[in-house]
Amino acid sequence: MDIAVSVLPARTDEDRALIFDDGVVVLDGATSHGPDVPPASEYVDRLGAAVIARLNRHSDPASALAEAISATAHALHLRPGISPSSTVAVVQLAGDRVRVLVLGDTTVVTGRADGTHEVQTDDRLNELAIPQADEYRRRLASGTGYDEQHRELLGELQRAQRVCRNRDDGYWIAEADPAAARHARIVDYPRDALTWVIIATDGARDTIEALGIPWPEVAERSQADLDALLAQCHAWEADSDPDGRQLPRAKQHDDKTLAVVHL
Structure with missing residues (x-):
């Protein structure tokens, strides 16, 4: 395997990408929009190391993740429902097999030897259609920007x-329940x-898709080119869509992570 990783933190800095002997793990900690849940940075540090x-x-990546969640919850004295949380994506080479695990809305794109590709993600949270999620996106699309009502909606959400x-x-998400x-x-x-696999956190995925950049093109980029791509995404958010009208999103800039695996 050849693995290239690029991370562009935003203000929260809660993405993590970790390479291990047989693959890569990417975590995207959930930003806390209220005082009742602490930031996810320490949680993703602990969980990533434990995974x-x-x-x-x-x-078995699921067994590894369950044990890691349990160990992290114990170490940080976490309780279900009131603790930081994170998405988890794993690409693991095991003999003549490649295992992909996705928990939460981080995306894994697998490039096949026949030239096609497949997108794997976990949309269960979005499928709940919680009213505040639809409302904050509707408001942004109408031009309200990131105002106080937007911040209140995120807390309610x-x-x-x-x-x-x-x-x-x-x-289901990594938190305190294994x-x-x-x-x-x-x-x-x-x-x-497979010939390649990409892991992209939502901060990277959403902007790359908004810019219309095909995933096979992303897979061909060098380490330096991946860094440049994330910088391009950040600049587009700041210069072309600062108020989230074209791409309604919770905040102007989210952490962005890409991991590209060539097999």
Whole structure:
């Protein structure tokens, strides 16, 4: 494997990309929009290290993630429902197989040997259609910008999301309940069926798609070119869409992470 990683932090700096012996892990910590939940930076640091330690011993990424969530919750004295959370994406080479795990809305794109590609993500949170999510996007599209009402809506949205967190009629995410790992979406590929894999956090994915840049083109970029791409995404947000009218999003700039794996 050849792995290139590019990370462009925003104000919160809660994305992490970690390379281990047989692959890569990407985490996207959820930004807290209220005082009732602490920032996710320490959580993703602990969880990332715990996942890597266990992936070096496990061939099953879900088991590794469950153990890592349990260890992180214990170390940080976390309780379900009122704790930081994070998406998790894993690409793991195991013999002649490539395993992909996705928990939360980080995206994994797999490039096939036949020239096609497939997008894997976990849309369960968006599928809940919580009213505040639709409302803040509608307001941004109408030109209200990132005003005080927008910030209040984000706080209300996060409280509504926590009610639905890690339950069968809601969505699943890495937080304090290791059972979430059993609900991750896992796809297993023959190694010779793939030529490349991309992991993109939503801050990178949404802007890349808004700019119309094809994923196979992203897969061909060098480390320096990936850095330049994320800088281009940041500049587009700042200069072309500072108020989120074209691409309604929670904040002007989100952390952006890309990991490109060539097999």
